[in-house]
Amino acid sequence: MPHSTDAAADRAPLTFGQRVRRARERNGQTRAVVGGLVGRSMEWVKAIETGRLGVPRLPLLLRLANVLQVDDLSDLVGEDNRLSTASFVKSAHNGLPAVREALTTYRFRSVDEEPESVDVLLPRVRSTWDLWHAAGKHRTRVSAVLPDLLDELQHAARTLEGNDRRRALIALAETYHLAQLYLSFQPAPELVMLTGDRSMAAAQDADSPKAIAAAAWYMNHVFRDAGERHEARVDLAMKAADLLRPDEDPEDLARWGLLHLAAALSFAKVGRRGDAERFWDRADDAARRLGDGYTHPYLIFGRGMVDAYAITMYADLVKGSRAVEAAGRVDLAPMPSATRRSFHLVEMARAYSTQGEHLTVMHLLRRAFEASEETVRFNIFARSAVAELAEASTPLVREDAEDLSRRLRLPAVA
Structure with missing residues (x-):
């Protein structure tokens, strides 16, 4: 018994x-x-x-x-x-079913069918990145072209040979990064993990240290969201960084800095301030060596990104005053990505929320929405903060939050 x-x-x-x-x-x-x-x-x-x-x-x-x-x-x-x-927590974009089908349905095309030229496919990948970083409804635009682009690149990677196949694989890895970004903050965690794994597999098949480094950056976000072990995240970033030649190639230096930024964010998530700041300093040094005018064309690594991620780092370390100080030093205007500017404005709002500065939080969330409405619409902190502030005692904060809640199409809080 x-x-x-x-x-x-x-x-x-x-x-x-x-x-x-x-x-x-x-x-x-x-x-x-x-x-x-x-x-x-x-x-x-x-x-x-x-x-x-x-x-x-x-x-x-x-x-x-x-x-x-x-x-x-x-x-x-x-x-x-x-x-x-x-x-409330994660909202599904209208294009999700089509992207899901593209990722989970196998299209068997004859090997005799001539693939599109890599010289044609690469500009299509670049233009899709431009769509992601442009102002407006970036998820809607990308979801419209992503399925066909994935299909063409998968076919090219299967049928081409030699250097053309390698170039197609690198482009395919980058396109999986785009799919992973599109899927983020949506109720499809299994697809986020799938695209992360496929991007790393394509990068490794291409035997490209640069592609592996970019895949490791995005896999770090996957692992953090999935609650994977902190040690595994840092190990992945540093192993990928060791493949690069940061003293010889600016492209490698940008990716090297990006991976040290990933490690800094990982340490911040577990409250290890000394290690977080140490790795952030290395990313900062990479940005300094690249120069204030440098920004990677699609990874957006540069002075602005490193400074902006200091806000995230200190917010995760529960150092609200330091996060606010970092926010006061950031100049987002030169950053050539409306999507990233909007994300970092949301992170600024998160920093000010730790200080109870609700008017500033609402001002920053509204600015983020104006920069990229779909970034805010699919951001978990933004959605929860708006829901909370819609019940604020201060009429001005409450009215602004209720207005933004309607624009975000959030359901009413019971």
Whole structure:
């Protein structure tokens, strides 16, 4: 009989507090880090995990899910409470079904069918990157051309030989990066992992250190979002960096700096400030050596990106005042990507939210929306912050948040 009682206990559903603790420990986060990022104390997190406090109201629950890197709120509150999950945490773009089909359906084309020339395909890849970085509805534009571009590049990589095949594989890896970016912040984590893996496979098949480095940068984001071990993320970035020749080639130096930036962000996620700053300093040195006027054409590495990611680093380290200081030093105007400018404006808003400066948060979120509305529409922090501020006591903040909530088409908070 005792055994059956133990078995029943093992089958008992986890409580909300147990689920929060599981997610926090999976990420390697301390209670102090989670509390600081949510805007609450370490004791508040402890009270949640031990059951002394119940499930918070939706806006705060959304903030907690974002900090814990939880895609679906049912992972925290259980299957019986799926009501508000996907609509708030991750929204599906209209083009997702077509992109999903392109990634999961195998098109068998005859090897006798002549592939499109690599010299024609490469400019198509470049123009698709331009669509991603341009102002306006970048996800909508990219999703319209991505399926056919993937099909043509996959066929070229299968049928071409020699250097043309290698060039096609490098272009295919870059296009998988675009697919991965398109899929980010959408309810398709399995496709994000799939595109990350395929981009790395194509880069390795091409035997291209530059392509491997770019794939490692994007895989680091995949691993962070999936809660993969911090050590594995840093190891991947540094192994890819070791393949490069940063002292001989500006392209290699940009990618080398990008990978050290990835390591800095990874250390920040687990609260290791000294290591985070050390790796950020290396990325900063790479940007300095490349010069203030340098920006990589599609990876966007350069002075502006390194400075802007200092905001993210300090926000993740729960150093709100340092994050705000970093935000005050950043000049986003020269950055040739509306998408990235919008993302970094959202990160500025996240920094100011740690200081309780709600008017500034709303101002920055509105600026981010004007720069790239689909960046804000699919950003987890932006969605949760707008939902929370729509209940603010200050009328001006509440009115602005309600207006932006309507523009983002967020469902009403019960």
